[in-house]
Amino acid sequence: MSSINNVSIPSTDVDLNVMDLQRTLEAHRPIKIGIISVLGVMITLGNIAVVMVITSAVSGWSKNSRYFLLSLTGADSAFGLLIMPLNLCVSFMKEYNGGPDPFCHVVAFFNATIYSTCMYTLATISLERYIAVFYPLKYSSVLTRRRALFLIAFAWVFPPVLLVPISFPAGIIEVRFSRASLVCNPLYSSNVSYSLTLTCFIFFPCSAIMTFCNLRLWIAAKRQRLKLRRHSWGGGYRPKVALRVLLPVMTVYYTCWTPCMVIMLYNAISGSGVPEWIEFIAVWLPTSNGFLNCIFYFWINRSFRRKFHLVLQRLCLGLCPGSDSDSSCVNSVESSVVPGWYGNHSLHERFSSVSSTCTLLTLMPPQTNKCEPEPA
Known part of the structure; x- marks a missing residue:
């Protein structure tokens, strides 16, 4: 009898703890849904504004740069238009059971695919910027249009091929819906070797490329600052461009993606979970990168802001088509946005790059330089 009591008491305590945990998760769910919804709206609106601008010509950006940025915008937009609605649908419409769930496997596949595509796209943008500078x-000749499109296609095609086992309910890895993060997540501990393979093929190579390219750009900009100072060319300004673009890009990237990868590795190796809010923040933090990219890759660029103002003015004219004075104003703004030297297509392709990186390395004095600095 005593042995029965010794067994029954702990099981009762465990049941009570599970019930308390479930009540806590249910109480926090509206707050989490609100955070996810607000984040989704911000990402969607930000990337809509970006698409409105970069679908037309922006001074200082080559066609290759626009292709890469459109790819990044597509990946970021998928966070708000695909990832968030799918996972919220799972949270609203069904209660997850203990067995395999085909729909949750499909959702987890899309989650992992978009996350991976975004990382690959960020890496290709850093590589394009490195070559341009x-x-x-x-x-x-190095980055032809065909090669640029190949890199973009690779960023979108390779992740689904690598992650397709997640989509099968009876596949090599299990998937569970997490009430803590409101996401269909692979159970990485169910296949440690496959989980480690994903990090080796996705996170680590992309992080290495981004770190190498952006670190080299930052060092080059720092050297250029010293050179301009020695010649009294007022070189104190240009390093601010590098600091305002390169350091925030890398800081945001590692801040958004590292916690998610650490939890993934921790779950795969130890088989244990993490506290509720830590898991929620770590899982959804990479999606916020989709909004922050709009700031660091677009809004910080003066040519982009000018073009955005021009697009807004055109929209206003579309709503109020009878204003001739506004039309002449728009035409004058448009003529001032695109400098005449950009009419030379070959020079434009060679010297244009992401975030106007020609301002980071300038081999000519400011008074004869064709790459004008772009203040915030």
């Missing part, structure tokens, strides 16, 4: 005369 360090090999400006060879840019058009």
